[in-house]
Amino acid sequence: MAFEVHYRTATCGELTVEDVDREVVLSGWVNRRRDHGGLIFLDLRDRYGLTQVICDPERSGGAHKIASDVRSEYVVQVKGVVSRRLPGTENHQLETGEIEIVAQEMEILNASRTTPFPINSDAIQVDESLRLKYRYLDLRRSRLRDNIVLRHRIVKAMRDYLDERGFLEIETPILMKSTPEGARDYLVPSRLYDGEFYALPQSPQQLKQLLMVGGMDRYFQIARCFRDEDQRADRQPEFTQLDLEMSFVSEEDVMSLMEDMLIFLIEKTVPQKHIKARPFPRLSFKEAMDRYGTDHPDLRFDLPLIEISDLASAGTFGVFKSALAAQGMVKGIKVPGGASYTRKEVDELTEFARTLGAKGLVQLAIQSDGTLKSPLTKFMTAEEVQAIVNRLEGQPGDLLLFVADSVKVCNEVLFRLRVKLAERLKLIDPQEMALCWVVDFPLFHYDEDLQRYDAEHNPFSGMDETHIERLNSDPLNIRAKQYDIICNGYEVGGGSVRINVAELQRKIFSLMKMNDEQIHEQFGHMLEAFEYGAPPHGGIALGVDRLVMLFADEENIREVIAFPKTQSAQDLLMGAPSPVDEKQLTELHLQVRRQPQNQETRS
Structure with missing residues (x-):
């Protein structure tokens, strides 16, 4: 039940036969107008649903006259009385399908131009570029609206679940230091410090570990993350993840918590879906590659x-x-x-x-x-x-x-x-959720191009204690304390129990061919923190966008993000990225040097 506000006493999704004879005020968009040669029917829509309004010239000539002028997507206010629909005219697919509003007064709050694509039907295919350019109109359509509502419910359920288990939601900075974490950083030039830059976080990885050093014990955040990398259907330049870290835990502790939480989320937000196997099956990295050719197999x-x-x-x-x-x-x-x-x-x-x-x-x-x-x-x-x-x-x-x-x-x-x-x-089976864990990842792989060892996931992952001695002799045969959670063929999360000893962490960096100066410059703050009593700790990050995509039965994450970028990382609505004026560049000590175009590009 929505609370009453100036322009309405009820929403377009809440009135039922129990409200018959109640005087109400509704406001919303005209979803469809039907003129039956006297009576005019309007389907009035807001975020909450749709209610039929009947305008009868004999009962309210003024409302009928205004209804004659309205068109689709006009914003109107209607005052009237709730009435039961005539037998045989009910719409049982709507929550409000047994009633209608007999209009007494009507006011046009705002007219609308003809929209570039139909709003009242999801069945009509619309070019995605057009939908993204007019995303504010796309958001009015039921499919996208339902996805955004589902996203809200999933995130709220995450927060409720973790709050009940002693986690603190702690925000971490968006302007950070650029450090190598696997993908290309988005850089932000500093106006105050000539030639120096902030980086937008690829993840709060280092900060959440420092929170554990700070004694916060159980942290989470619905974190915004940024990676300047090639786009895919399940990837965006900016994305959202549930970031989580815990102190004094083993791999089993983190995996058990996440497994329980995912079951909770599915049962609470998409109860029509069923989980294929509980507990979630576990595959070693080798088993997954041997049997399915990938470390994120679809087990449906x-x-x-x-x-x-x-x-x-x-x-x-x-x-x-x-x-x-x-x-x-x-x-x-x-x-x-x-x-x-x-x-x-x-x-x-x-x-x-x-x-x-x-x-x-x-x-x-x-x-x-x-x-x-x-x-x-x-x-x-x-x-x-x-x-x-x-x-x-x-x-x-x-x-x-x-x-x-x-x-x-x-x-x-x-x-x-x-x-x-x-x-x-x-x-x-589209209603099946086949979740599994992939474990026993190697700590390193060898990068032939760079001629060095590189972390399989990230350089902060812990390792099997019995394998530490292999760092000097056999780095490629070390088992990482790493775990990925897979759902229907998508990696929806991954994490590890971390290194919490400075010398061991320094050894990992050195195997990645970082010299002492580079280690100190990029990670000295972490190594110093570890020398002040860092507890054993571990965590995980879940991709919120991918998770909602799977829950909503969508094929790409753009359908569950309110204002996404295109697959080529462009914002068609706002027109970004875009040039900035020379004054801004001068303040930031920057000069644009454009890449020369080849003949094919110029043509």
Whole structure:
């Protein structure tokens, strides 16, 4: 129930048959106007819902005259009486569908131009660029409005859940120091300090750890974060995360809290959805890569990937031999019922694989009578081919598809192909939430371009205590105390138990080829803080935008952000980024040096 204000005594979503004969004042937008040759019906809309208004010339000529002039998206105020609709005219899809308002007075509060796209229908497809340019109109549409309401409820539920468990919501600065954290910083020039810059935070990582040193024990924040990186459907230059840190905890403590909270969020905000498995399954990083080709697998369906490199070494099939000779692999997937696919359907899958970097797909169809149809039968014995069929547990009617290439290409292609096949085979339940943990990440990977070790996630992650001695001899075989939470094929969060000892943290930086001066300049504040009694601590960050996207059944995060950027990081509504005048540049000690355009760009 909304509180009464000057322009209304009720909202357009709250009146029912219990309010019949009540005098009310409603204000909102005209969603639709229908003239029945005397009676005029208006559907009046606000954020809360929609109410039908009837304007009868015999009962209120003034209101009827004004209703004759209004059009869609006019803002109007209506005074009238709640009346029960005639039998057979009810709209049971609306909360207010059993009543209507008999108008006594009406006032146009503001007229509207014809909108650049329809507001009263989500069924009509509208170009996204147009929607983003007129986002304030897009927000009036029911789909986007519902997404924003859902986002509010999810964030509020997060706050309530954590508050009940002793967490403090603490804000951290937006203007920070630029430090290497994996992505490119957004820089803010300083007017007062010539040639020096702030950076917008990629995350509050260092600050939340310093809060633990400060004894805050349990911290969280709905944090704004910024990363200047290439955009994707689930990525924006500025985004929101639930940032969280706890003192005196193990990996299990953080994971248990998050698992319980996610179950709570789903049950409270999207009760129509069901969780596939509780407790959430746990996969090691290696298991996830081996079985699904990715560290963020979609577990709503099976379709595992199976490596057959050992079996592929038999025979004389050149495609397999070449990949294995180049230290690659051969990996496959079973397509249930795929033996009946047409040549065109198989060619489409092959072309899809090629666009992802594969040279093609090797096919093995198991006919309904059990006979095998594949180029492999020309280069391998019947027993060798049957061993491959057995490895993939192939049955009559199945199609087996293989990629022979580098490990990276095999995994990337089959990971994407697996999802495409699941969609084609209709194996995905849209109401299912398949959550899992991916654990046992390596602490480091080796960057061949930079010729150095680099952190798999971030340089602050702790490690298995029994592996610390490997830092000097075998850095690539150290288990990080890192955990990622995955939902329906998206990484929605990740965290770790942190390093809290200065010398150990310094060692990590040095393995990343940072010298003493760089370490002191970029992280000296943290290392000094650790020398004043830093407690064991750990935490996690959940991507709020991705989480709401999944809860709302959207395909990109722009649909759950009030004012997003485009996929090319532009703000079409405000026209950003944009030039600034010379005076501002002078105050900031900046001079714009434009990149020379090549002939193709100029044309």
